[in-house]
Amino acid sequence: MSLYNYYKEQAKAPAINENNPLDCLIENEYNQIQNNIFTTAGVNQNPVSLSEIVKFIKRWKNKRSSRYDQVFNHMIKLLPRA
DSSP: OOHHHHHHHHTSOOOOOTTOHHHHHHHHHHHHHHHHHHTGGGOOOOOOOHHHHHHHHHTSOOOOSOOTTOOOHHHHHHSOOO
């Protein structure tokens, strides 16, 4: 099994058994949380466009020291545009 297939399998959403009350409860709670995230305090959250992300990244300083994630700002700025 390749690493790609392994992680693809790991990222799959679990199957929901509609006959299992616990699965139904978890699914309902998940949907409530998801709805609350997008409607918190009446704030309308619009999707972010690619151009907004690019503008935001361009404003970063060219720091060559990494943070806890071990990713440098400079590395991100050098990535090709999608």
